[in-house]
Amino acid sequence: MKKGLLIVVSGPSGTGKGTVCKELLAKLPEMAYSISATTRQPREGELDGVNYYFLTREKFTQMIEEGGFLEWAEVYGNYYGTPLPMIRKKLDAGQDILLEIDTQGALHVMEKCPEGIFIFLLPPSIKELEQRIRGRGTETEESLQRRLGAAKKEIQVGRKYQYVVVNDRVNLAVERIVGILEAEHRRVAQNLNLFEVLEHEGK
Amino acid sequence: MKKGLLIVVSGPSGTGKGTVCKELLAKLPEMAYSISATTRQPREGELDGVNYYFLTREKFTQMIEEGGFLEWAEVYGNYYGTPLPMIRKKLDAGQDILLEIDTQGALHVMEKCPEGIFIFLLPPSIKELEQRIRGRGTETEESLQRRLGAAKKEIQVGRKYQYVVVNDRVNLAVERIVGILEAEHRRVAQNLNLFEVLEHEGK
Numbered sequence: 001m002k003k004g005l006l007i008v009v010s011g012p013s014g015t016g017k018g019t020v021c022k023e024l025l026a027k028l029p030e031m032a033y034s035i036s037a038t039t040r041q042p043r044e045g046e047l048d049g050v051n052y053y054f055l056t057r058e059k060f061t062q063m064i065e066e067g068g069f070l071e072w073a074e075v076y077g078n079y080y081g082t083p084l085p086m087i088r089k090k091l092d093a094g095q096d097i098l099l100e101i102d103t104q105g106a107l108h109v110m111e112k113c114p115e116g117i118f119i120f121l122l123p124p125s126i127k128e129l130e131q132r133i134r135g136r137g138t139e140t141e142e143s144l145q146r147r148l149g150a151a152k153k154e155i156q157v158g159r160k161y162q163y164v165v166v167n168d169r170v171n172l173a174v175e176r177i178v179g180i181l182e183a184e185h186r187r188v189a190q191n192l193n194l195f196e197v198l199e200h201e202g203k
Numbered sequence: 204m205k206k207g208l209l210i211v212v213s214g215p216s217g218t219g220k221g222t223v224c225k226e227l228l229a230k231l232p233e234m235a236y237s238i239s240a241t242t243r244q245p246r247e248g249e250l251d252g253v254n255y256y257f258l259t260r261e262k263f264t265q266m267i268e269e270g271g272f273l274e275w276a277e278v279y280g281n282y283y284g285t286p287l288p289m290i291r292k293k294l295d296a297g298q299d300i301l302l303e304i305d306t307q308g309a310l311h312v313m314e315k316c317p318e319g320i321f322i323f324l325l326p327p328s329i330k331e332l333e334q335r336i337r338g339r340g341t342e343t344e345e346s347l348q349r350r351l352g353a354a355k356k357e358i359q360v361g362r363k364y365q366y367v368v369v370n371d372r373v374n375l376a377v378e379r380i381v382g383i384l385e386a387e388h389r390r391v392a393q394n395l396n397l398f399e400v401l402e403h404e405g406k
Contacts, residue, residue, distance in 0.1 A: 122397055126404045155401050163389045164397060176389060183386030186366045186379060194325055194367060198358050201329045 011121030012154035071108035214324030215357035274311035
């Protein structure tokens with residue numbers, strides 16, 4: 001049976017992957033979304049199983065030991081990770097699953113799942129990236145400069161991905177990704193049934 | 204500098220690759236088309252350098268010896284081949300080039316140019332394929348059955364390609380190929396300039 005595609009959308013901090021992935025899911029409702037697990041406390045309004053799976057440290061480390069994460073990382077004392085069982089289940093059932101992840105996590109996923117579709121989002125320009133981060137109004141000048149510096153380094157990692165999409169406008173970026181996924185669905189491995197049907201008819 | 208893409212459209216006899224490629228070229232006029240060489244006599248209305256490069260046997264065998272063909276074959280005493288120099292020139296200049304070729308030739312191209320984009324056209328059904336060949340009215344029942352048998356064998360080869368496109372309606376098949384090419388143009392290797400521009404700006 002046809003397996004689903006693991007679609008990894010990633011990119012430097014501030015490129016807008018969150019917004020792009022949200023619109024992408026709205027446009028492709030049959031696609032599943034990989035929900036991350038974390039040990040941090042839920043923020044107001046965040047729901048378990050919707051925004052994150054909120055796990056205890058014990059449960060999280062147990063899952064690490066059992067190989068239950070596609071990738072995981074510790075950030076400021078909290079664990080974050082991508083649970084593997086749900087992804088496996090969806091892919092085996094032939095459903096595509098979207099994974100929105102930072103560039104570091106994506107590199108781990110590349111190692112474990114090289115058959116994934118890796119899409120790197122780029123800002124149209126560094127100036128634009130700076131304006132977007134500044135526009136959020138949540139950063140001090142110092143942390144803004146730090147984030148910009150990090151983003152510039154992250155951009156270099158993009159060469160390891162398969163596809164690159166410029167996020168100049170969200171709807172255009174989403175369309176481009178939809179196009180990439182349509183093409184990926186025309187790969188021979190995704191269409192072996194076509195051959196089988198024709199060969200069966202031909203007998 | 205960015206290299207062009209070698210786009211190979213192939214498929215079993217009677218699938219309509221000729222019509223699809225003609226429409227594809229009309230839709231993507233910036234794409235070049237690989238003109239085959241042959242030693243057979245021009246038919247009425249056929250022009251040298253348009254339909255084929257018409258070569259003498261001597262010239263053709265000389266080009267074979269010089270490695271001047273991407274692939275070649277002898278069919279009913281005539282040579283047919285895909286001249287390499289023009290393809291190289293276009294690709295090096297960053298231009299895409301379309302190669303419409305039979306399944307046997309495509310296998311040779313796969314060996315020599317694995318970086319090409321290999322698209323396999325499928326008929327919607329064997330019944331439809333039979334009707335199309337019959338509809339041409341140029342075949343005896345015997346030769347029709349022979350062509351159908353050959354086509355069924357050729358279909359199996361399609362699993363070696365990268366993409367598969369069903370030619371149920373020409374305009375749909377063309378749109379699907381255009382989508383595949385758009386996605387291929389979003390590959391990182393085709394967009395290294397984006398990274399360079401951003402990294403330069405970031406300094």
